[in-house]
Amino acid sequence: MIDLKFLRENPKIVQKAAKDKNIDININHILEIDAKYKELQLKVQKIREERNVLVGEIKGRPTSDQIEKGKNIKVKLEKEENSLNAVGDELKTWLLKIPNLPKSDVKVGKDESENEIIKKVGDPKQFSFTPKDHLELGEALDIIDVKRATKVSGSRFGYLKNEGALLEFALKQFAFEVLIKEGFIPVIPPVIIKKEIMDGLGYTQMGEEENIFSLDKDNLYLVGTSEQSIVPMFKDEVLKKEELPKRFVGFSTCFRREAGSYGKDTRGIFRVHQFDKVEMVSFVTEDEDDKEHEYLLSLEEKLFKALEISYRVVRICTGDLGFNAARKYDIEAWIPSQNKYREITSASTTTDFQSRRLNIKYQDGNEKKYVNILNGTAFSMNRPIITILENYQQEDGSVLIPKILQKYLHFEKITSKK
């Protein structure tokens, strides 16, 4: 949520930010509602004052005059309060639709075609044969089974089996080791959260509710990323400044409906309804925000670079940025079968946008300030597995294991069991 004071003082900046993010919203209209709200608020406060004065005068039994007067005030108050609440709700609804402001170093651009490639590491793998895609490899090696998952769960699900399942655990183990060494607190969070929390995170108001699995009977939601249950841990809390930066590495299953992506990445397990993810979340002071963002990106790079697969780093332009983020970096890894780089991680800062909504502050001397919250992917399991299968495949259909992961596994190669 945007700071209302900031909005009042800088409507043009906010309007431009929304436009740059391709979000159609009339800021002036919101300011008009705000003005109306303030006017009504003053009116209501005056009437309440009247009431409080009257109540103060009544010591024991009220006289019929006083009751009469009180009743009049009550009627008047009720009327104005109703107006106030209606306008207040309207104002709040609009405020929640205003996106976070992009940081100044984020390029203004209309969509993903204008994202900036800021770094490229390694060269795309060259093959002396035609590389297979992950599904073909995975089926032949008996480590991925999409067909049976479709039978059991429907489209966009998959079984990871044998070395495939072990590969996931190895990646998780590797990421946890590295990040715990960096001081991150390991956590396995709940994957089901309350509606009020999902609302608080802003996911239900930004037109993304279609992407969320809900358990209507219980009024609960399945998380799309563990960030959704790690960040709100501190809802309505005031952290000590010395506690910051506070960093978590979480492991959880993630659930996404993937509505609106029909026909996109339908093959294999690149885009599925359920996957496991190792995620980083940081709580920092405002001064540390930029530094922390670079830090999270550097950790993502460190983890992925260790797999020795070519990747590039992309800074997302305004039009592709998303509602909560003020800046976002993606790492894209080389996918031989598609002959291009595809997103495998993403690191965002939400500045104080989420913390304002969830009321997460830290004590700085006499002042309470909103914390800045950042998040980044360590490994979102299916995708690094896909990149490993495809980049490490051999002509005979077997797949080598990246050196860094070998110490977590009892094999150096995945071969066909037939």
Place this chain on the structure above:
RNA sequence: GGAGGGGUCGCAUAGUGGCCGAGUGCGUACGCUUGGAAAGCGUAUAUGCCGCAAGGUAUCGCGGGUUCGAAUCCCGCCCCCUCCGCCA
């Protein structure tokens, strides 16, 4: 799932319709006292909103209702605890 009890100012507790934004103790901060410390004494100790300010207004888990007036009464929800049942 069944039966009961409960959520008050950092913590513990008092408070069953007006004298309660809320007492007491602990904790914390500052001051006095002391050679220094402890004890003791004194003062202070939530937050949002409107306002230049004075001040006003709201908040006793959350939301609604009754009343001239609600921490207190009524209804719904959330959460915690005890007992029974079930269970990895």
